[in-house]
Amino acid sequence: MKEKVLEQKKQIVQEIKDKVEKSQGVVLVDYRGLNVEELTELRQKYREAGVDYKVYKNTMMRFAFKDAGYEEFNQYLSGPNAIAFGYEDSVQPAKVTSEFSKEHENFEIKAGIVDGNIVGIDEIKRLANLPSKEVLIAQTLGGLNAPISGFANVLQGTIRNLIYALNAVKEKQEAQEA
Known part of the structure; x- marks a missing residue:
């Protein structure tokens, strides 16, 4: 039974790593305080923009970011996190996330990865204005x-x-x- 669980966890870590490596832009958010309707609205906005949004356990993300070469990103992985992956456009995840955070005070942007570089909240907001x-x-x-x-x-x-x-x-x- 333990081997099966371990294999599932390895698959999740690999999935996250693959998404990070394929992505032009990644944004990490804290979604605490959002209700179900607001989360549904957020998911819909991401989907319309061609952005993949998913909630993973922090431990799985830590292993994936380390394997992908972004170990410094692990400092942002505390509390409940969700992650948005933009495969086509590096700016889209930042745009959608920034616009949504303006309307919802409980939605917090933590950090991101844009074109292979780890960026903070200020850079994400500047990208969103492009x-x-x-x-x-x-x-x-x-x-x-x-x-x-x-x-x-x-x-x-x-x-x-x-x-x-x-x-x-x-x-x-x-x-x-x-």
């Missing part, structure tokens, strides 16, 4: 496109002026011939 990845890409492309558009307008103006000058020469020659 525009989404798509918006940042659009802004960058817009910035790159502006000089090209300006150059095209300059060229159009030069060609337009050349055509006006050629038309004026043509009309002057026609007037002299007549």
